[in-house]
Amino acid sequence: MDAIEAVHLRKSFGPVTAVNDVSISIPPEGIFGFLGPNGAGKTTTIRMITGVLIPDTGSVRVLGTDVNADPLGAKLKMGVIPENGTVYSDLTAEQNIIITAKFFGMDRANRERRAAEILARLGLSERKDDIVRTFSKGMRQRISIACAIVHSPPVLILDEPTTGLDVYSRRLVIDTIRHMNQEGSTILLTTHNIEEANELCTTISIINKGKIVATGSPEKLKKAFDTSRYVEIAFDQPVGPDLFEAPGITRAEKWGDKWRVYTDDPDRAVKSLASAAERDHLTIVSIATSNPTLEEAFVRLTGGI
Amino acid sequence: MDGKVFLRSIAVVTEKNMRIYYFKGPVVVFGLLFPLIMFFTFFIGRNLDIVLFFPGFLGMMLFFTASSVGPLITPWEKREKTYERLVSLPVILESIIIGDLMAGAIFGIGITTIVFVVSDALLRLPLANIGALALGFVLGSIAFAALGTLLASPTTDNPSNIMMLSSLIRLPLIFVSGIFVPLGQLTGWEWILTTLSPLTYLVDLFHAGLNGDAVYPPWFDGLVLVGVILVFIGCAKVIQRRNLVKGI
Numbered sequence: 001m002d003a004i005e006a007v008h009l010r011k012s013f014g015p016v017t018a019v020n021d022v023s024i025s026i027p028p029e030g031i032f033g034f035l036g037p038n039g040a041g042k043t044t045t046i047r048m049i050t051g052v053l054i055p056d057t058g059s060v061r062v063l064g065t066d067v068n069a070d071p072l073g074a075k076l077k078m079g080v081i082p083e084n085g086t087v088y089s090d091l092t093a094e095q096n097i098i099i100t101a102k103f104f105g106m107d108r109a110n111r112e113r114r115a116a117e118i119l120a121r122l123g124l125s126e127r128k129d130d131i132v133r134t135f136s137k138g139m140r141q142r143i144s145i146a147c148a149i150v151h152s153p154p155v156l157i158l159d160e161p162t163t164g165l166d167v168y169s170r171r172l173v174i175d176t177i178r179h180m181n182q183e184g185s186t187i188l189l190t191t192h193n194i195e196e197a198n199e200l201c202t203t204i205s206i207i208n209k210g211k212i213v214a215t216g217s218p219e220k221l222k223k224a225f226d227t228s229r230y231v232e233i234a235f236d237q238p239v240g241p242d243l244f245e246a247p248g249i250t251r252a253e254k255w256g257d258k259w260r261v262y263t264d265d266p267d268r269a270v271k272s273l274a275s276a277a278e279r280d281h282l283t284i285v286s287i288a289t290s291n292p293t294l295e296e297a298f299v300r301l302t303g304g305i
Numbered sequence: 306m307d308g309k310v311f312l313r314s315i316a317v318v319t320e321k322n323m324r325i326y327y328f329k330g331p332v333v334v335f336g337l338l339f340p341l342i343m344f345f346t347f348f349i350g351r352n353l354d355i356v357l358f359f360p361g362f363l364g365m366m367l368f369f370t371a372s373s374v375g376p377l378i379t380p381w382e383k384r385e386k387t388y389e390r391l392v393s394l395p396v397i398l399e400s401i402i403i404g405d406l407m408a409g410a411i412f413g414i415g416i417t418t419i420v421f422v423v424s425d426a427l428l429r430l431p432l433a434n435i436g437a438l439a440l441g442f443v444l445g446s447i448a449f450a451a452l453g454t455l456l457a458s459p460t461t462d463n464p465s466n467i468m469m470l471s472s473l474i475r476l477p478l479i480f481v482s483g484i485f486v487p488l489g490q491l492t493g494w495e496w497i498l499t500t501l502s503p504l505t506y507l508v509d510l511f512h513a514g515l516n517g518d519a520v521y522p523p524w525f526d527g528l529v530l531v532g533v534i535l536v537f538i539g540c541a542k543v544i545q546r547r548n549l550v551k552g553i
Contacts, residue, residue: 013552047552050393054550072310072395080393086386090325099324102317103394105310147390 001064003028003155003186004049009058011044018044020210022058026188026203028154031181033201034190037302041210042190043083046159049188050080062155076104079153079185081161087143089133093124096132097146104151111150118146121179122172138169145176149185156180158189162196174200194295208302221297230290231269234258236283243280246272258286314396318404319411326374326381327412336373336416340366347485355428357518360511361484364445366420368479368504371413371446375453376471378405379545383462398549402454402541409450414442431516437523438514444530445507451537452503458544460551478504488520503533 004026011019019041026032036042047053049060051067051074060067065074087096094115101111119125122142127135132143141161148156158177162170177200181187191197197204198218205215214221234257244252244261248268252261263269266289277284326332343365348358379401382388391401424430432438456471482504483491491499499505506526513519513526 044552047389052389052392052549053552054546071397072307072314075393075395076310078393080390082386082389082393084386087390088321088325088387089385095324099317099321100394102320103314103396105313144390 001028002026002061003030003063004032004188005061006045006049007059009045009048009060010056011041011048011053012056017210019048019055022207022210022212024205024212024215026186028063028186029181029184030202031177031187031189031200033197033204034188034207035192035194035197035204035298036190036207038192040207040302042207043159044210045207046083046157046188046190050078050082050157051075052082077154079148079151079156081141081144081148081158083159083190086140087132087147090131092129092131093119093135093143093146094128096143097150100147101150106151114150114152115146118150121176122146136166138165141165142169142172145173149176149180152180152183152185154185156185156187158187160190160192162191162193194298206298206302213302214297229263229266231261231263231266231273231287232258232290233261233273233287234285235277236285239280239282243276244273246276248272310395311397311400314394314400315403315407318391318396318400319407322378322405322408323411326378327408332374332412333416336370336412337419339369340416340420343369356431356516357487359424359428359430360515361482361508363417363421363424363511363515364441364482364504364508365479365484367413367417367442367445367507368449369475370416371409371449372453372456372471372475373409374412375405375409375450376456376467377464378408379454379457380461380464380467384464392549398542398545402538402545405454405457406447406450406538409453410446413446413450417442417446432514433517434514434523436514437510437519437526440523440527441507441510441514444527444534445510448503448507448530448533448537451534451541455537455541455544458541458548460548478502481505483508483520487518489518503530506530506533 002025004024006022006024009019009022010017022041022045034042034045044053048055049067051071054068062074063077065077067074091099097115097118098111101114106114116125119128122145124139124142127139132140135143145161161177162173165173174196177187177189201218203215204218204221205212207213232255241252244259248263248265249272250262250264252259261269261273270287270289273287274284344362347362379388382391456467456474459467459470461467481498482502483499488499488505488509506521506529509519509521510523510526513523
């Protein structure tokens with residue numbers, strides 16, 4: 001049974017189709033990343049999965065429970081951090097966590113033990129009795145995470161959990177996501193940060209204009225764009241583009257004082273460049289090969305430059 | 306649907322609202338001062354019969370206190386971005402609506418009970434039918450807290466818009482509900498207008514409970530208030546569900 005199974009989700013707002021036939025299957029215990037540019041449909045999809053928004057068509061099941069048919073049953077299995085989702089400013093850090101725990105039916109002893117444990121993990125034990133209104137954005141987001149994980153949810157859904165955070169808070173949030181995953185939670189997160197997705201996720205879906213355009217592991221997605229490998233080379237004197245008309249080189253572009261030489265076989269391209277340099281009595285000042293990045297895959301898939 | 310989880314979600318939404326919106330110094334002080342100001346405004350210097358006037362005054366108090374904060378909760382939470390978090394917790398629309406309503410009803414009953422007890426001690430009020438009085442407290446507080454929840458339902462994250470709507474609807478009601486002119490003295494279009502106001506039936510119940518001088522039988526007043534509660538909750542649910550479909 002999948003942790004999350006969304007089938008043919010569609011949502012329109014007036015004439016605008018925000019999500020167009022999106023289907024996702026997330027197996028248990030993985031970290032699934034949902035990547036896409038602004039307005040691609042990430043948050044709309046997350047809102048339909050978490051029961052905040054009712055889809056026009058399609059269905060969502062969380063660990064086998066249909067979100068629209070049995071919202072209470074499905075939501076009991078989830079911990080959610082909405083986009084820009086904040087906590088109650090007029091309650092203390094601890095009160096926010098305790099009141100969330102009550103929604104999940106945790107008994108008093110369990111609530112208090114778990115709140116203390118999470119506040120310590122997130123570095124907020126000393127501020128537990130302070131009103132959240134006095135907290136920084138990073139601290140509020142940590143309380144938001146604390147509320148989402150207080151009941152040790154089997155499925156944790158985070159909509160851009162690290163956006164706008166300082167380095168310390170971001171690190172704490174990422175460590176907590178990893179910890180929850182190690183404890184057995186399935187994670188679904190959306191992010192703009194491609195490096196973060198690359199670092200955290202076992203599977204990534206890229207969404208653009210309301211449709212999923214690619215799904216796979218970060219390595220698989222990068223491999224799909226192997227043609228974007230390149231060799232960056234600099235010589236001791238200016239050279240023309242003719243130098244790069246060699247076997248294994250698809251094209252070459254000038255990048256400042258260097259040339260970026262695109263190839264599908266970097267080893268062959270380096271050998272060709274070395275031969276050309278020797279032939280024309282040039283000295284190679286620097287040379288480096290680069291593998292395709294997830295960012296390049298993302299840009300290509302979403303039609304960016 | 307799991308009934309236990311549903312009831313728990315209502316209880317926690319109520320507790321959350323009481324803690325955040327009602328158990329605040331300014332709100333409680335307003336709740337207690339407001340009746341005093343209204344009493345002085347409408348009673349002092351007008352040589353009104355307190356026995357005739359008090360049921361209307363009590364109805365007005367319950368009406369204003371039960372529906373005072375409710376209209377602000379949802380727009381405020383939408384503005385603060387806590388509403389989406391709430392909806393993603395194990396709640397359904399009915400939990401939020403009934404939880405908001407319960408908090409308003411508890412606040413209304415609490416403040417109005419204090420006002421009634423103090424007034425009774427000072428004015429030695431008559432008590433003709435304690436059952437009708439209790440029914441008025443319970444149904445009136447729920448009905449007008451439900452009105453507060455309905456007023457909170459339109460799509461906006463701007464509490465001042467809702468305050469304007471709330472004042473526009475609530476203030477005129479006190480003039481067409483038999484508070485200042487006894488129901489028995491009204492005729493023609495004034496009487497028709499009065500029968501359309503739900504506050505009329507609460508004031509009439511309080512008349513039955515305090516001085517026994519009611520126009521309708523208490524069961525009829527009670528039935529109308531139950532109907533009003535169901536209509537207000539039903540309309541709030543339809544509007545809030547439409548908001549969920551549209552994207553909050």
